[in-house]
Amino acid sequence: xxxxxxxxxxxxxxxxxxxxxxxxxxxxxxxxxxxxxxxxxxxxxxxxxx
Amino acid sequence: xxxxxxxxxxxxxxxxxxxxxxxxxxxxxxxxxxxxxxxxxxxxxxxxxxxxxxxxxxxxxxxxxxxxxxxxxxxxxxxxxxxxxxxxxxxxxxxxxxxxxxxxxxxxxxxxxxxxxxxxxxxxxxxxxxxxxxxxxxxxxxxxxxxxxxxxxxxxxxxxxxxxxxxxxxxxxxxxxxxxxxxxxxxxxxxxxxxxxxxxxxxxxxxxxxxxxxxxxxxxxxxxxxxxxxxxxxxxxxxxxxxxxxxxxxxxxxxxxxxxxxxxxxxxxxxxxxxxxxxxxxxxxxxxxxxxxxxxxxxxxxxxxxxxxxxxxxxxxxxxxxxxxxxxxxxxxxxxxxxxxxxxxxxxxxxxxxxxxxxxxxxxxxxxxxxxxxxxxxxxxxxxxxxxxxxxxxxxxxxxxxxxxxxxxxxxxxxxxxxxxxxxxxxxxxxxxxxxxxxxxxxxxxxxxxxxxxxxxxxxxxxxxxxxxxxxxxxxxxxxxxxxxxxxxxxxxxxxxxxxxxxxxxxxxxxxxxxxxxxxxxxxxxxxxxxxxxxxxxxxxxxxxxxxxxxxxxxxxxxxxxxxxxxxxxxxxxxxxxxxxxxxxxxxxxxxxxxxxxxxxxxxxxxxxxxxxxxxxxxxxxxxxxxxxxxxxxxxxxxxxxxxxxxxxxxxxxxxxxxxxxxxxxxxxxxxxxxxxxxxxxxxxxxxxxxxxxxxxxxxxxxxxxxxxxxxxxxxxxxxxxxxxxxxxxxxxxxxxxxxxxxxxxxxxxxxxxxxxxxxxxx
Numbered sequence: 001x002x003x004x005x006x007x008x009x010x011x012x013x014x015x016x017x018x019x020x021x022x023x024x025x026x027x028x029x030x031x032x033x034x035x036x037x038x039x040x041x042x043x044x045x046x047x048x049x050x
Numbered sequence: 051x052x053x054x055x056x057x058x059x060x061x062x063x064x065x066x067x068x069x070x071x072x073x074x075x076x077x078x079x080x081x082x083x084x085x086x087x088x089x090x091x092x093x094x095x096x097x098x099x100x101x102x103x104x105x106x107x108x109x110x111x112x113x114x115x116x117x118x119x120x121x122x123x124x125x126x127x128x129x130x131x132x133x134x135x136x137x138x139x140x141x142x143x144x145x146x147x148x149x150x151x152x153x154x155x156x157x158x159x160x161x162x163x164x165x166x167x168x169x170x171x172x173x174x175x176x177x178x179x180x181x182x183x184x185x186x187x188x189x190x191x192x193x194x195x196x197x198x199x200x201x202x203x204x205x206x207x208x209x210x211x212x213x214x215x216x217x218x219x220x221x222x223x224x225x226x227x228x229x230x231x232x233x234x235x236x237x238x239x240x241x242x243x244x245x246x247x248x249x250x251x252x253x254x255x256x257x258x259x260x261x262x263x264x265x266x267x268x269x270x271x272x273x274x275x276x277x278x279x280x281x282x283x284x285x286x287x288x289x290x291x292x293x294x295x296x297x298x299x300x301x302x303x304x305x306x307x308x309x310x311x312x313x314x315x316x317x318x319x320x321x322x323x324x325x326x327x328x329x330x331x332x333x334x335x336x337x338x339x340x341x342x343x344x345x346x347x348x349x350x351x352x353x354x355x356x357x358x359x360x361x362x363x364x365x366x367x368x369x370x371x372x373x374x375x376x377x378x379x380x381x382x383x384x385x386x387x388x389x390x391x392x393x394x395x396x397x398x399x400x401x402x403x404x405x406x407x408x409x410x411x412x413x414x415x416x417x418x419x420x421x422x423x424x425x426x427x428x429x430x431x432x433x434x435x436x437x438x439x440x441x442x443x444x445x446x447x448x449x450x451x452x453x454x455x456x457x458x459x460x461x462x463x464x465x466x467x468x469x470x471x472x473x474x475x476x477x478x479x480x481x482x483x484x485x486x487x488x489x490x491x492x493x494x495x496x497x498x499x500x501x502x503x504x505x506x507x508x509x510x511x512x513x514x515x516x517x518x519x520x521x522x523x524x525x526x527x528x529x530x531x532x533x534x535x536x537x538x539x540x541x542x543x544x545x546x547x548x549x550x551x552x553x554x555x556x557x558x559x560x561x562x563x564x565x566x567x568x569x570x571x572x573x574x575x576x577x578x579x580x581x582x583x584x585x586x587x588x589x590x591x592x593x594x595x596x597x598x599x600x601x602x603x604x605x606x607x608x609x610x611x612x613x614x615x616x617x618x619x620x621x622x623x624x625x626x627x628x629x630x631x632x633x634x635x636x637x638x639x640x641x642x643x644x645x646x647x648x649x650x651x652x653x654x655x656x657x658x659x660x661x662x663x664x665x666x667x668x669x670x671x672x673x674x675x676x677x678x679x680x681x682x683x684x685x686x687x688x689x690x691x692x693x694x695x696x697x698x699x700x701x702x703x704x705x706x707x708x709x710x711x712x713x714x715x716x717x718x719x720x721x722x723x724x725x726x727x728x729x730x731x732x733x734x735x736x737x738x739x740x741x742x743x744x745x746x747x748x749x750x751x752x753x754x755x756x757x758x759x760x761x762x763x764x765x766x767x768x769x770x771x772x773x774x775x776x777x778x779x780x781x782x783x784x785x786x787x788x789x790x791x792x793x794x795x796x797x798x799x800x801x802x803x804x805x806x807x808x809x810x811x812x813x
Contacts, residue, residue, distance in 0.1 A: 013184075041101040
């Protein structure tokens with residue numbers, strides 16, 4: 001019966017989606033998008049001592 | 051040096067910005083206390099562009115004693131520094147940055163640098179994106195033929211997923227729509243809100259009833275698409291605003307007060323009462339109106355009255371706030387408090403001017419004022435028609451709502467913001483910051499441009515004309531002497547110093563004599579650089595153009611003559627020509643003397659010019675022009691231009707403008723070239739054309755889709771396809787602006803035009 005596997009696959013998909021959303025909101029809150037250009041440039045610095 | 055020498059780089063080189071001295075007190079005043087003795091300062095560092103700059107700035111700052119940590123934000127061109135005072139003195143952050151070639155100044159934007167609106171929009175966008183994508187996934191299954199229990203279950207899950215999108219993300223539209231309705235107006239958000247809410251309500255009802263169709267996907271993806279447009283719009287505007295906010299403050303926020311017992315302390319300007327004694331050091335601006343008690347100096351009036359020539363002032367002279375002290379320290383007694391100083395007068399005039407300006411209704415709002423009634427009528431009529439024809443009210447409502455969804459102004463809602471985002475981005479790349487969203491729309495309408503003279507058409511700074519004719523030896527000595535002065539003429543000499551200069555003589559002392567010039571001693575040799583009569587000791591030497599000449603003399607023997615002239619902004623002549631070619635009328639409104647304005651007007655071939663204008667006269671001129679039906683663009687920089695900037699239809703200011711002028715203007719341009727004016731007009735007009743095209747696309751699409759909807763032939767699948775197609779078309783059309791106009795109207799020429807304009811030289 002198709003409803004059987006849908007009944008746990010769909011919730012799993014949605015829960016995973018919510019996990020992604022939560023991760024995005026967390027990264028937004030923790031300021032990871034505040035300086036996108038800087039993040040792109042900093043990869044070129046080799047003596048980042050932080 | 052790294053990949054970019056910050057001062058030579060063109061990308062954000064700010065026109066005419068003189069280094070502004072920031073006192074340690076100001077650094078302390080603007081910093082935040084983090085507790086445990088450490089403080090945080092936010093510095094604006096416009097010169098950082100690349101990884102090398104980040105490394106240089108962070109390394110320099112971190113190496114300073116007292117600095118705990120330093121972090122550069124490249125997007126914002128800002129550095130956050132945590133520091134600790136050593137022996138009560140803060141580290142000289144700005145001085146050290148200057149030493150490695152990065153101009154920096156204290157950044158004071160309403161204390162908090164976070165942007166709550168941006169975070170709110172992005173969060174709403176994330177939620178809407180998550181919900182709409184998941185619903186779309188379920189909808190695809192339904193469209194593919196899911197039936198019965200599965201379809202029913204999917205509809206329920208969709209309803210559940212749509213809830214946060216409507217309640218959380220949709221709130222942004224509902225709040226705005228409600229605010230408009232409460233004041234008896236409509237805006238774009240009203241039809242959007244009605245469409246979304248009705249679609250959601252009907253779908254929910256159908257889901258409960260076990261119906262065949264649900265429009266959850268349409269309702270949520272509409273919110274998602276529109277939020278994308280809105281977020282981009284906000285990001286662009288905020289970027290421009292923070293770039294403008296990051297420019298150096300020209301009018302000091304604090305002043306050094308001398309108390310009765312002779313002690314000095316730094317006090318915010320707002321707390322200063324009339325009769326207070328203040329010191330104004332060389333290079334500072336007069337913070338508040340006052341009378342000179344002690345000392346004498348040359349004062350730069352260019353920002354205050356538009357006069358390009360510095361004036362000498364001694365004890366007893368009346369000074370206005372905003373004048374720059376050039377050559378000697380002054381002690382002044384204030385004659386006004388902040389509320390009735392010259393600056394406050396300007397603010398009051400600005401407020402009156404802004405109140406008088408007709409409130410501009412944005413194009414999208416005007417369009418929706420026409421659009422919403424039509425759409426709602428069509429929906430209502432189809433409901434009535436089907437009701438009369440079939441008597442099936444559920445079917446009638448479904449069709450009416452399908453009409454609303456199909457016409458729901460997705461394309462219309464995106465038509466304006468997307469074009470404006472692309473336009474603002476193009477302008478931003480050209481160093482033109484649009485501070486107000488509707489400024490671009492207003493800019494398309496202008497037919498008259500009024501220019502201020504000093505600082506707008508000209509750079510307001512003299513330039514050395516005959517550097518090549520001056521003997522190298524004289525140039526070297528003069529350059530070394532001029533380093534000790536902040537007089538514009540000295541700065542002009544320093545700027546022209548040869549690259550491979552020989553060593554200047556060692557001066558034992560260099561003194562500046564206000565109104566006369568610089569005097570340097572080396573052994574028993576006395577060098578004088580400044581007024582010809584004073585330097586050579588022969589009054590008779592003054593001839594034809596006394597003010598634009600300064601000489602260097604060694605023990606009274608002439609070594610070299612220096613000729614100065616104010617310089618036109620790059621591309622000024624070309625800009626005026628392009629404007630004329632576009633049929634735009636230009637005028638000069640200046641506070642400077644008639645002869646100076648006339649010379650400039652004839653160089654630029656501007657027929658109409660007004661000289662000796664007071665701030666109120668400039669506003670009056672704009673009001674006269676507006677009354678005769680003209681739409682005026684005001685371009686100005688001074689304090690005296692601020693009321694005019696506020697009363698014009700649109701206003702532009704260079705980055706070197708007074709703070710209050712920048713605040714009053716809609717658009718701020720960072721580069722030295724005046725071609726920013728034509729460039730902004732061109733881009734605004736192209737954007738206006740694209741917006742009209744987008745409206746046409748949206749209307750054409752509706753003309754095709756609405757009949758189907760009215761006939762009841764639109765299923766959720768068709769609605770989703772039609773909606774996406776029209777949105778993609780509108781966005782694609784907007785993106786044409788990105789590569790549509792290359793180069794702009796005026797090409798960039800590096801050579802400035804010179805005008806014969808006497809400039810007093812006392813350095």
